[in-house]
Amino acid sequence: MLSIKNLHASIEGTPILRGINLEVKPGEVHAIMGPNGSGKSTLASVLAGREEYEVTEGEVIFMGKNLLELSPEDRAREGVFLAFQYPVEIPGVSSTNFLRTAVNQVREYRGLEALDAVKFLSIMKEKMKLVEIDQKLLSRSLNEGFSGGEKKRNEIFQMAMLEPSLSILDETDSGLDIDALRIVSNGVNQLRSPEKATIVVTHYQRLLDYIVPDFVHVLYNGRIVKSGTKELAMELEEKGYDWIKEEADSTAV
């Protein structure tokens, strides 16, 4: 489904990603961990199409298409979804209006007819239950004045509405209280299917108890320096990153 080969990206001339290789197959859950500043959000942003990042080398194939050639909106329409680490507040844009525009533009691209107001509302109600998001929140401007946890919940709600085939969750767990963590994880799990894949970026083993990964990767200095199964996450939780950094630094050229 997603194949990243030797991906290099830089921002304002500073290289951040320095040769990422990653294969994600349908149905799989990949966890990406790694110290602060290692490039996790950068990788997520590059996949979503953020223009500030310049891809200097490598390729990304998503469902047979060269992802890097597509505009951000077309990537979303193709089925890539990024749950932002820091969702943006957009005053004056109503949450509902925004979502309806997004859903219908995605549907149009996929050759489906637009949803009318009634249909849209009923789907919205159904998905709201999934992440237990309050109607009141959605009657406000997009993310405006939302608490950290509310913003994260809203990201997963949007994901539910857009039905992506590849979801990238960038630290969706940070800022969530214990109950919200469970609710959001449940939501993500319910959206899982054999055709869909998920990449979860996280710092904590906690989340991976709920969303159990098939693979765990450690990103350090812009490279994946270690990959393993869910046991790797437990080992990291216990021992921290120092041993990995040492390993990586000693083999780096």
Add this chain to the structure above:
Amino acid sequence: MTVIKSNKSTDLFLDHVVSHTDFSALRAKGLEFLKEKGLPALKEEEYKFTAISKKLEQSISRFSTAENIPLTQEQIKPHIFEGFNGDLVVFNNGVFDPSVSSVSKKGYTFETLSENQPELLGKIAKTEKDPFVALNNVFFEDGIYIKVGKNQKIEQPILFLYFNQANKGEVITPRLLIEIEDGAEVKFLENTISLDEESYFSNPVTEIKVGQNAHVHYCRFQNENRKSISVNNFEVDIHKDATFTSVVISMAGDLVRNNLSLNLLDTGCEGNMYGLYLLNGKTHVDNHTNVDHTKPHCQSNELYKGVLADSSRGIFNGKIFVRQDAQKTNAFQQNNNILLSEDAIVNTKPQLEIWADDVKCSHGCTTGQLDEEALFYLQARGIGKENAKGLLLFAFAGEVLEYIAVDSFKDYCLHLVQERLGSNF
């Protein structure tokens, strides 16, 4: 004010003065002012960024008054917005045209200035305040005088439609005097329509007196042709416990200058000024506002927003004057701009002069680009870039439209604004 004289444009006008029999004192005063001080030259501080005299010299070839044009109901109809069912006042090249107007006079009197000869004319917008008031004094042919009766609450809005088109001459000089008596309530709407794409110069003066405890709303929509030049002088005297709200939406024109002055003359007044300028091409819009707090316990609110594309230019100059007597004044002013192109320019200047000590006054201005983070967020959800821009711009601009008190007119403006911003989907 002292005006640095620009001789050439002044003389071009003075060459075309026609003698009128009425309002001779007012006209003489205007003429005297023009002869002595003239129209503003380049160095004139009040017109610093708006080289109006030069513009007139370059764009206007016939400095005589535009003549009446044949106007039919069919021509007018498309410009009456959906849902409107109030009274309609049509100006034909600046002069009231009864043949296509429908004035019920319910709750108010309606006369031409020549019929009524009101004493009040020229007392609110004073000659010496701006050279274009002086010019209007000299050039207006006839105007209208509306007086809304005591405690009259006029439900439906009164719509002023100005139809402009150079015809022989290119100078259009409307003159309005509106008196709202104590306790009355009324809403005015204004739209100016260019009948072709040729240049002309319109120079309206509107004077309004808002009586005690009266409440008035006045919304202007400016969307004239790309060669039109207009200088609008609009001045309001607000009396005890009265409120006046102005909304000005500017979308096109070659050069538009709006002078808006609210005089809060007694306690308990409220003056509101809201503006939106959405500019593209080479349109130049200059909003000069002035609110004069003279007595205690008054409030003024001001919000002007601009979206500027291409090589358009916006000027905002907001003066707040709080006199020594005006304790417990609340005055707020805000000007925010989004520049969509590197060639667009905004000059914004708050001018606060505060002589009272117990005053709450705040002002702020911002000029920036479209928020890239927000744009990416919307795109990442599958919304096309142009639509996403439109959504964001409309979110920015829509705030001003919310202040339009007549819903059907708000919808009319909303539609045109959305069309301009590419957010009508």
